Amino acid sequence: MKFSMYSESDRQEIEALFTRTFSDSEGQSEGKLIGQLVHELMIGTETDDMLGFIATEQEQIVGCIFFTRLSFSSPAKAFLLSPVAIDTTHQGTGIGQKLIKFGIRHLGALGVELIFTYGDPSYYSKVGFRQVPEEVAAAPFKLAHPEGWLGQSLDGGSLEFPLGQASCVEPFNDPQYW
Numbered sequence: 276m277k278f279s280m281y282s283e284s285d286r287q288e289i290e291a292l293f294t295r296t297f298s299d300s301e302g303q304s305e306g307k308l309i310g311q312l313v314h315e316l317m318i319g320t321e322t323d324d325m326l327g328f329i330a331t332e333q334e335q336i337v338g339c340i341f342f343t344r345l346s347f348s349s350p351a352k353a354f355l356l357s358p359v360a361i362d363t364t365h366q367g368t369g370i371g372q373k374l375i376k377f378g379i380r381h382l383g384a385l386g387v388e389l390i391f392t393y394g395d396p397s398y399y400s401k402v403g404f405r406q407v408p409e410e411v412a413a414a415p416f417k418l419a420h421p422e423g424w425l426g427q428s429l430d431g432g433s434l435e436f437p438l439g440q441a442s443c444v445e446p447f448n449d450p451q452y453w
């Protein structure tokens with residue numbers, strides 16, 4: 276298994292990976308929605324505001340994650356981890372955790388201080404995330420599942436001080452994702 280940054284030539288394969296993985300796990304319409312979201316992230320986000328990483332096996336992309344900039348009223352350098360897809364036939368073999376850790380290490384080396392995500396705490400706690408109260412860092416939209424708002428500090432700093440209200444990159448500016 277090889278882990279690397281994604282490149283423009285991977286776009287079609289990545290969109291197909293997200294569409295089929297989320298179709299398998301959550302139904303066809305969700306697959307289409309997330310495929311479209313990923314398409315918009317890849318074509319419409321400033322390169323400074325987005326990083327993507329892939330897991331490749333025998334020249335095939337079997338996993339992908341994206342990180343996009345989250346801005347707060349405070350000057351913290353923060354990114355949102357979302358979405359993540361591991362090809363259905365490759366799930367449960369540790370690729371997701373390895374890919375997330377690979378991406379986080381890369382962001383840490385670039386000086387990113389905080390990473391947030393919105394997902395299942397039981398999964399993301401395996402890769403260093405813990406719950407973040409809304410008073411510490413408010414998610415870009417009202418959350419359907421506030422217990423899924425998670426974060427971690429990469430520079431040893433605290434996630435206790437109030438960061439204020441987060442704003443996300445344009446493709447996530449839609450309450451249905453939150």
Ligand SMILES: CC(C)(COP(=O)(O)OP(=O)(O)OC[C@H]1O[C@@H](n2cnc3c(N)ncnc32)[C@H](O)[C@@H]1OP(=O)(O)O)[C@@H](O)C(=O)NCCC(=O)NCCS
Nearest residue numbers: 296300358359360361366367368369370371372395397398
């Ligand atoms: C969720 C996902 C990214 C996990 O990646 P993965 O490579 O399958 O997971 P790993 O092999 O690294 O980790 C497996 C562990 O996570 C747990 N796990 C896997 N998917 C989980 C989920 N959706 N919720 C909670 N726990 C989960 C497994 O039970 C297993 O636990 P164990 O180590 O205690 O046995 C992957 O299954 C996936 O792409 N699912 C469909 C799309 C999705 O839901 N993406 C996340 C939201 S953006």
